[in-house]
Amino acid sequence: MADLLIDHAERVMTLTFNRVDKKNSFTAAMYAEMADALTAAQADDGVRVGVFQGHETIFSSGNDIADFLKTPPLSPDVPVFRFLRAISSFTKPLVAAVCGPAVGIGTTLLFHCDLVYAGDNAAFSMPFVNLGLCPEAASSLLAPQRMGYGRAAEALLLGDPFSAEAALEMGLVSRIVPPTQANALAQRQAQKLAAKPMSSLLQTKHFMKIGQAKAVAQRLADEGAVFGQMLGQPAAREAFAAFMGKRLPDFSKV
Numbered sequence: 267m268a269d270l271l272i273d274h275a276e277r278v279m280t281l282t283f284n285r286v287d288k289k290n291s292f293t294a295a296m297y298a299e300m301a302d303a304l305t306a307a308q309a310d311d312g313v314r315v316g317v318f319q320g321h322e323t324i325f326s327s328g329n330d331i332a333d334f335l336k337t338p339p340l341s342p343d344v345p346v347f348r349f350l351r352a353i354s355s356f357t358k359p360l361v362a363a364v365c366g367p368a369v370g371i372g373t374t375l376l377f378h379c380d381l382v383y384a385g386d387n388a389a390f391s392m393p394f395v396n397l398g399l400c401p402e403a404a405s406s407l408l409a410p411q412r413m414g415y416g417r418a419a420e421a422l423l424l425g426d427p428f429s430a431e432a433a434l435e436m437g438l439v440s441r442i443v444p445p446t447q448a449n450a451l452a453q454r455q456a457q458k459l460a461a462k463p464m465s466s467l468l469q470t471k472h473f474m475k476i477g478q479a480k481a482v483a484q485r486l487a488d489e490g491a492v493f494g495q496m497l498g499q500p501a502a503r504e505a506f507a508a509f510m511g512k513r514l515p516d517f518s519k520v
């Protein structure tokens with residue numbers, strides 16, 4: 267079975283992460299498929315809404331660490347950065363259903379979604395510092411805005427996870443439901459959106475986003491350049507080696 271399922275039904279495109287044995291971590295191939303799917307959907311009048319969903323036990327554990335080490339994202343044209351540009355500039359509504367862990371880009375991609383529904387088992391985290399990295403997906407800009415600086419600092423500097431309730435309170439999530447109901451709710455809401463006048467949806471999202479579109483694009487590029495460099499540095503190498511070796515990292519020398 268493919269790692270990413272792409273379905274089109276009733277003017278809704280659904281991307282389902284389907285790599286549960288590796289906790290839905292994203293490979294370069296998955297990023298490329300997601301970037302291409304979003305680019306095609308952007309241009310296709312038959313698609314009005316996009317949905318991201320995972321499994322009721324896991325949304326995504328973020329970048330596939332082994333894949334990242336094999337093909338580090340060192341240029342703006344690599345799949346992960348193509349995906350981030352595609353999702354952040356997507357002009358049609360995006361809906362997400364999140365259950366279980368949403369790690370790294372599993373959380374930061376949600377800053378670019380319009381409606382996020384969470385299972386009560388959702389656990390969000392952005393542990394970039396713990397990995398010797400810096401934020402991505404413009405999360406250094408969007409997390410403080412959405413969460414307030416204090417909570418963003420706990421999430422980004424300490425790498426503390428936060429619950430579905432906390433995400434609801436800060437407005438990252440629109441509603442919490444039992445995990446078995448999250449994907450179905452996201453689909454229903456997407457179908458509701460798809461039945462509305464497209465021009466009104468497009469204009470409304472445009473006006474909600476336009477105030478900071480340039481700043482988001484610039485931050486994506488700036489973070490991406492530093493993130494790529496940091497991947498090759500000793501701190502990230504130690505963090506990734508520790509994860510692969512199923513041990514705790516030792517940052518005492520970095």
Ligand code: COA
Nearest residue numbers: 287288289291326327328329330331332367369370393397
């Ligand atoms: N990249 C590559 N493989 C990953 C992965 C990732 N991001 N996340 C999980 N996996 C793999 C594990 O190596 C393991 O593989 P194995 O069965 O061959 O040993 C399998 O998925 C199951 O993961 P495991 O850690 O045993 O599951 P868990 O339920 O105990 O924990 C998580 C789930 C998501 C909390 C944990 O896997 C995790 O923290 N992953 C890393 C997240 C991360 O740091 N992401 C940011 C990357 S930039």
